[in-house]
Amino acid sequence: MLPYVYLMAAAVLAGATGSAYVVTVVGRQEPASASVVRVVDGETVEVREGDRVTAMRLVNVDAPAADECLYDESRKRLSELLPQGTNVSVTREGLLVALSTKDGLVNTALIADGLAVPTVNGTRFLEQVKAADNVAAENHRGLHSPEVPCTLPGQVKAITEAAAVVEAQPLKASKTELTVAADTARTAIGLVDQLARPGGLTWDAVAPVDQTVLLAKVTKAVPTLYRKEAELRNVVKGLG
Template sequence: MAAAVLAGAAGSAYVVTVVDRPKPVVVSHVAEVLDGETIEVRDGDRVTRFKLVNVDAPAASECLHQESAVKLAELLPEGTPITVVRDGPFVAVSTQDGTLVNAALIAAGLAVPSVNGTMFLDRAKEAHHSAAEQRKGLHSPDIPCTLPGQVRAITEAAAAVEAQPLKGTKTELTVAADTAKTAIGLVDQLAKPGGLTWDAVAPVDQTVLLAKVTKVVPTLYRKEAELRNVVKGLR
């Protein structure tokens, strides 16, 4: 039976050593990176398209789609010599320095593990855990489109409008009311969970994040109404 031994290297590099059949297919170089999980490679005169095993990268409409593709292109510049190991219809790709590219992309927070193969799934999960701990990419509250980022925007907006006195200029009060309205719009979006932004976050962490949102929703609605009423009374 085919077997693979995976060993972690320092930092976010991952080493893959294949010790049994099927033997890795050494491909001369990368021809093109098509998106965050698809590449084309050239072996002699033949160009073959591959999907990365255990990698689910953001689709065109999803958060960090472009960043994922850019990162994969950085890991696999055109002409890079690589080693390809098949796992069913999918592949694992490693570079000459031993980096397992599948895991490196997930470790950067720009993809999540996909259960479409078994040989490298443990390494993908390990990389995902590392990205979550370090709050990288899809796990970062500093990136507005991620789930943590949306929750931060909502809670910070609630704090800002709550701090806004009802005595102020018409412009100040209108801006605060609009801030509350925008945050309420984000809350409505979170009412329809799904997609990679949610898949990147563990269920227990989703619960914690949504509890923060639930706590501030009444403040947003109350404060927006109060601010709008005051604005109406101003000339």
């Protein structure tokens, strides 16, 4: 198991350096006015321009898909930023858009809340969304939060806290207490196995240098989890 975790760290670094995006550079257009019909997901909005309703994707915004961490929260937050009927200013960049309300640029607001991450599919607003992402990371919001169980920091926190709990568990305890501690170790090991397959938005939200720090914590916790689970199971077995 230990080599698996070390390989995981190497894979993360290799993936971070190998990522590539296509950047589309287009001529700038004046913003157009429209009204919100509905929010489809965390990066897609239907708007009405005159008699035409069009589904528009937000430029530089990569929000959770339906099976990803914080999908519901991302969609809900975008719906709060863009209630039905809201007047918006539409700035196009290729086939993508930036949407602004009287409160500012929606693309950056969602990212600043940690409910989406920047993606390089346009250049005009790229620095703004990167700055918003830095705010989210510094304040541990959304996908950057260790308090959200499905995020990468949240999973690492669960693993390290489980290691501390089982390490502190005395072997002279009730069968129930020992079993609970052993199960805690097993659950944390399951999270480690998940982290051995890096990828997805939860990883994209964390800078490569921070990924390395988090994975080092996991690597340190793994031996404790395996050792203590084995010890606890043996004691439980001996109790009959």
